[in-house]
Amino acid sequence: MTPATTGTAAPGYAPHRTLPLKVEIVRQFKRRRTLVMFGLLMALPWILVVAFQFGPQASGDRQPSLRISDLASASGLNFAAFVLSVSVSFLLVVAVALFCGDTVASEANWSSLRYLLAAPVPRDRLLRQKLIVALGYSATAIICLPLMALLAGTLAFGWHDIQVPGTGETIAALDVLPRFGIVIGYALVSQLVVAALAFLISTVTDSPLGAVGGAVGLWIVSTILQAVEALGSLREFLPTFWNTAWLDALAPELDWSGMLKGASVSVTYAAILIAVAFRRFRTKDVVS
Amino acid sequence: MKRVAAIVAVLALVAVAGWFVWPSAPEVRGQEQTIAVVDGPSGDQRVEIDTTFFPPPGGEKAPAVLLAHGFGGSKQSVRGQATRLAQDGYAVLTWSARGFGRSTGQIALNSPDYEVKDVKQLIDWLARRPEVLLDASGDPRVGIAGGSYGGSIALMTAAHDQRVDAIVPSITWADLADALFPDATGSGPANGVFKRMWAGFFFGRGGGAVQGLETQGLGALTQRPQPLSADEARCGRFLPEICDIYQKVAETGRATPEAITLLRRSSPVTVAGQIKAPTLLIQGRRDSLFTLGQADANAKAIAAGGTPVSMAWFDGGHDGGDGEADWLHEQTTSWFGHHLKRDGSPVAAPFTVTRDGGRDPGTRQRIRLHPEADAYPGLGGTATTQVALTGPEQHVVNPPGGSPAAISTVPGVSGLLGGQGNTSFSLDMPGQSASFESRPLTAPLQLTGSPTVKVKVSGKGQVTLFAKLFDVSDSIQPPTLPAGLVAPFRVTIPEGAGSVEATVTLPAVDHTFAVGHRLRLTVATTDMGYATPVEAASYQVGLVTPALAVPTVAALAAPAAGVDWWVWALPLAAVVLAGVLLATGRNPARRRSGLRLSLAGSRPAPVGTTATATEGTTATVGASAGATAAEGTTTAAGAADTKATVGTAPTSLGATPAPGGRDGGSGDHAATASPAPVAHGANGAGGGARAKVNGASLTAGGPGDADVPLEISGLTKAYRNGELAVDGLSFRVERGQVLGLLGPNGAGKTTTMRMMMGLIRPDDGDIRIFGEPVVPGAPVLSRLGSFVEGAGFLPHLSGRENIELYWAATGRPVADAHVDEALEIAGLGKALERAVRTYSQGMRQRLAIAQAMLGLPDLLVLDEPTNGLDPPQIREMREVLKRYARDGRTVIVSSHLLSEVEQTCSHVVVMHRGRLVTTGPVSVLLSGAVSTNGHGPRLEDVFLDLIGEKS
Structure with a gap:
């Protein structure tokens, strides 16, 4: 709408001032599921620390294994990498699906959506x-x-140097910190597709759980399809295929190619899904 | 949902159809036949060769490919490969070489007198086949491919038969004598160290035994050995002379001149200069039998004759590795495509090396890169890096009996164990080796070729030693011996000299030494794979110059694989697609309203003369094309039946305001304040044309009265199933009215209200609020307060927070909200601070009405506001609404309760089944009704009368 037409609007009304981010943040923040999810994410590392501390200790002269889970207690950095590796495939997917899938669908569910639109x-x-x-x-x-x-x-x-899973090489802790930034950045980008998918479903359903469950469900389907070797290189275009590409950032030789491909696929899906969400919602009849 | 399901079903159907329609590889059928050939030094030995011919599937003449099998195999072992080649459009002939499979004759090790003569006659046979493309009469267009034993027959045949047009020999030898009696000092096989275990496999399995060299994997072990006759057990199917010589050299471990002569007769390197067929040499990086050095010798000899040669080092060989079957097939077909079909296939680069590309980030599977170079540099590389080695002269012993021996590669076993990784199992015995190590590397070092080092050996007599180069990473992981290769050499210390110096050429490998790793040269006295002296002896080994010359090929350093094109293209395309999706979906509302507005020219004023009323109601695009309004009564398909009934609505509407006009103070508005529609009616074509312009641009918002709170015309909305929820509804509300929207359940009241709020898009017709058309998100909606179909609050927030956040969401100044006035109406008291989820229905209802009144909107729309309220609250609510309208604002209340409307409203719109039944001031409706039973007229009676359900 052009400013000229706002002359007919109520005084003080301007479309670009509606629903400020601050207001939406407050509206969402006080929700129980937001707080529970953050609480869980905050608590998980401590639970794992306790589990590692009190679990049966490996005998000292055992051949040191180089799996990421066995290296977890080697240093704080190794532990963070381990926590990320166990949570990125599901927990973070659920968290992202929750925040993005719930957002519109819950408003529809509460009927508050129509008052916002009006x-x-x-x-x-x-x-x-x-x-x-x-x-x-x-x-x-x-x-x-x-x-x-x-x-x-x-x-x-x-605080020790990180020991690389697989090869057992060590990288200085300070050198690996920027790599950690890359890992987190890649995790952000690769979850975009979950976010977009959940968001799209959120705009078409009135059931918040349906949106979250739908996104997670499709994610699981993609993971299963990924295991079908017969699909060959088609699998490269599954949104879940490059999920673990961030491991390359912790390899001694930083390899971008996997993460680039993963980011490419993720951004591709996300752009289209979000565009479809906007397109659909624009013309949708809000009957909730 | 139905549509989604339909789309999914269609996609599935397309996928299944695609699956069936997708062209599958053409079927290829092999024709078995025995071809009789004559060979022998004097051409008098008859041999039956067992063959299978795979004609090209197309039926047209095609180039032929002879596909040879490896040692110990037969034509069956290349069947799969043959089928694949035939599917690519070649006439493929496979055969069991003499002495193998069902072919008769004895093994002569690809001798020019025997096997080569056989293959020449197979080419003759091909020349007679109608399926085979000929270069000249008796000269078919033919290539030969094969591995190991089959690779050498390809080379030998190409050297002896100029009709061969291209060959792809793989993992084969150049000089059999050199391969079996290697000497890393370059003194030739006469001085060489006998490759005992491999030779044993090679000759021992040549007999009746079935396990072939290329029958790798554990499958070979599962076959039950056949019992052998005494003769077979001794010599198998070898020619007796070969058998005899082999037994002699195997016993002594030294190559006799006769043995060398015999083996050289079967060696391509002696005749490679005659090869004119372009040659693609494929050699395995994991091959301790026929090393990269063998292919290097072939390449040099063939290239010396001016023939094009390409070299590829792949991840495979007689010691296992991946095998890269697909890549080899690709290279082979591309080579034959270029030189046989001449279809312009890209020809392999002169030098290609398979390298480990780490793990695939997606599958975590090992991936391979294939860097290329424009020239084959040989084993000396294009440059040499000197790596300093340190280590004193060290004592080594040769154990008595040569046992225990160091292990580098165990022939036949490494392959069985599937030596996939770079590491190979290697073991040095204490006291038997001397080691010289470099400092940790400061930069990665890519070794491609054969490093050389100069060593000094002290002691006496003949000394047999094995040099190898380890990659030492750290103390945790054992050092790796690249490809498991060793360089055996024999030096003779002259009488009295005490020591001798020798330049040792280490095995050719392609290996990356990472940063921090060290190079370790180890010189050992034993190796399990080789014949070593049985006498115990002791020597000293030292370096003459403390440096190792490491060849490198910089041209190979850059991996060919860049970023895949789709990595950039895909997101870009997606963003473009997203842009298109958004742009095309941008303004269906605008297009629609444009349509509606172009109709507006012929649209009647809801209140107007009879002329406009009859034009009424419907309008189509066609009607607006300069036609007069009166013509505009034709309508779009499907609406035709509704039109007649719709037409009556405005008429009754038009009739009612006149008498009731004063009551709401709106009569004059009706007459004067809507000049535009009237003008259209009067101007006819002119008005229509102008309206069209308006419709196209819409910027003016079309004709509308900014003073009329609500004006609805021709409003139609169908449910999904096509049933009309609202059917051609038209009415108008004036300022200061409290309008009751009355109708039984399902009359379309709520749907109408949702359309007023811009939540639902009308299928047809037009809603204007203060003259502005209502579209989703139209700014004019900010002057509308609404409560439709229940409250909508965030349950986790308190009532006050809900109200405050809602107002904040409108983005309007807090001062305009009049929160306190609104909350007073809600009358929630302390409950306001509780979470809304704890509220009763009535409390939510009151809070929602308060929310609707926030900012004191000029038009208040309430859907069944008194539902769930108790009687005192209902009465209070009535007063609130009346008071609200008295200030010049307008209230629309829907209800199915007649009494409610009667007591609250000044005007009423009666709806039934989506249609307007009547409209007008409550008083007029009542006065028009006939008193039936002595009581005063009641709205209930009027209502039932109107909807035709009066009993």
């Missing part, structure tokens, strides 16, 4: 603000988890 918050703007906030929460979750793991791991296992 306020009026223009539909594109409503989606945009909600998407930004949901992505913000998702990103916070993805960033918080490894940081908390780093803190917990460092307190529990000390």
Whole structure:
């Protein structure tokens, strides 16, 4: 709408001022599921630390294994990498699907969506603000988890150089910190597709659980398809295929190619899914 | 949902159809036959060769490919490969070489007198086949491919028969004598160290035994050995002279001149200069039998004759490795495509090396890179890096009996164990080796070729030693011996000299030494794979110059694989597609309203003369094309039946305001404040044309009265199933009215209200609020307060937070909200601070009405506001609404309760089944009704009368 036409609007109304991010953040933050999810993500590293501390100790002269889980207690950095590796395939997917899948569908479920639209918050703007906030929460979750793991791991296992899974080589702790940034960055980008998928489903259903479950369900289907070797290189275009590409950032030789491909696939899906979400929602009859 | 299911079903159907229609590889059928050939030094020995011919599937003439099998195999072992080649459009002939499979004759090790003569006659046979393309009469277009034993027959035949047009020999030898009696000082096989175990496999398995060299894997072990006759057990199917010589050299471990002569007769390197067929040499990086050095000798000899040669080192060989079957097939077909079909296939680069590309980030599977170079540099590389080695002169002993021996590669076993990784099992015995080590590397070192080092050996007599180069990473992991290769050499210390110096050429490998790794040269006295002296002896081994010359090929350093094109293209395409999706979906509302507006020219004023009323209701694009409004009564398909009934609505509407006009103070508005529609009616074509312009640009918002709170015309909305929820509804509300929207359940009241809020898009017709058309998110909606179909609050927030956040979401100034006034109406008291999920229905209802009144909107739309309220609250609510309208604002209340409307509203719109039944001031409706039973007229009676359900 052009400013000229706002002359007919109520005084003080301007479409670009509707649903400020601050308001949407507050609206979402006080929700129980937001708090529970963050609580879980914050607590998980500590639970794992306890598990590693009290689990049966491996005998000292055993051949040192080089699996990521066996190296977890080697240092805080190793521990953070381990926590990320166990949570990226499911926990973070659920967290992202929750924040992005719930956002519109729950408003529809509460019937508050129609009052927002009649306020009026223009539909594109409503989606945009909600998407930004949901992505913000998702990103916070993805960033918080490894940081908390780093803190917990460092307190529990000390600040040492990282031992690379597989080869057992060590990289200096300070050298690996920027690599850790890459890992987190890649995790953010690779979860974009989950976010977009959940968001799209969120705009078409009134059931928040349906949106979250639908996104996670499709994610699982993709993971299963990925195991079908017969699909050959087609699998490279599955959104889950490059999930573990961030491991390359912790290899002695930083290899970008996998992460580039993963980011490419993720951005591709995300762009299209989000565009479809906006397109659908624009013309949708809101009957909830 | 149905549509989604349909789309999914269609996609599945397409996929299944695609699966069936997808061209499958053409079927190839082999024709078995025995071809009789004559060979022998004097051409008098008859041999039956067992063959299978795979004609090209197309039926046209095609180039032929002879596919040879490896040692111990037969034509069956290359069947799969043959089928694949035939599917690519070649006439393929496979055969069991003499002495193998069902062919008769004895093994002569690819001798020019025997096997080569056989293959020449197979080429003759091919020349007579109608399926085979000929270069000249009796000269078919033919290539030969094969591995190991089959690779050498390809080379030998190409040297002896100029009709051969291209060959792809793989993992084969150049000089059999040199391969079996290697000497790393370059003194030739006469001085060489006998490759005992491999030779044993090679000759021992040549007999009746079935296990072939290329029958790798554990499958070979599962076959039950056949019992052998005494003769077979001794010599198998070898020619007796070969058998005799082999037994002699195997016993002594030294190559006799006769043995060398015999083996050289079977060696391509002696005749390679005659090869004119372009040659692709494929040699395995994991091959301790026929090393890369063998292929290097072939390449040099063939290239010396001016023939094009390409060299590829792949991940495979007689010691296992991946095998890269697909890549080899690709290279082979591409070579034959270029030189036989001449279809312009890209020809292999002069030098290609398979390298480990780490693990695939997606599958975590090992991937391979194939860097290429424009020239084959040989084993000396294009440059040499000197790596300093340190280590004193060291004592080594040769154990008595040569046992225990160091292990580098165990022939036949390494392959069985599937030596996939770079590491190979190697073991040095204490006291038997001297080691010289470099400092940790500061930069990665890519070795490609044969390093050389100069050693000094002290002691006496003949000394047999084995030099190898380890990659030492750290103390945790054992050093790796690249490809498990050793360089055996024999030096003779002259009488009285005490020591001798020798330049040792280490095995050719392609290996990357990573940063921090060290190079370790080990010189050992024993190796399990070789014949070593049985006498105990002791020597000293030292370096003459403490340096190792490491050849490198910089041209290979850059891996050919860059970033895949789709990595950039895909997101870009997606963003473009997303842009298109958004752009095309941008304004269906605008297009629609444009349509509606172009109709607006012929649309009647809801209140107007009879002329406009009859034009009424419907309008199509066609009607607006300069036609007068009166013509515009034709309508789009499907709406035709509704039109007649719709037409009556405005008429009754038009009739009612006149008498009731004063009541709401709106009569004059009706007459004067809507000049535009009237003008259209009057101007006819002119008005229509102008409206069309308006419709196209919409910027003016079309004609509308900014003073009319709500004006609905021709509003139609169908459910998914096609049933009309709202059917051609038209009415108008004036300022200060409290309008009751009355109708039984399902009359379309709520749907109408949702359309007023821009939540649902009308199928047809138009809603204007203060003259502005209502589209989703239209700014004018900010002057509308609404409560439709229940409250909508965030249950986890308190009532006050909900109200405040809602107002914040509108983005309007807090001062405009009048929160306190609204909350007073809600009357929730302390409950306001509790989470909404704890509220009763009535409390939510009141809070929702308060929310609707936030900012005191000019038009308040309430859907069944008194539902769930108790009687005092209902009465209070009535007063609130009346008071609200008295200030010049407008209230629309829907209800199915007649009494409610009667007591609250000044005007009423009666709906039934989506249609307008009547409209007007409550008082007029009542006065028009006939008193039936002595009571005053009641709205209930009027209502039932109107909807035709009066009993």
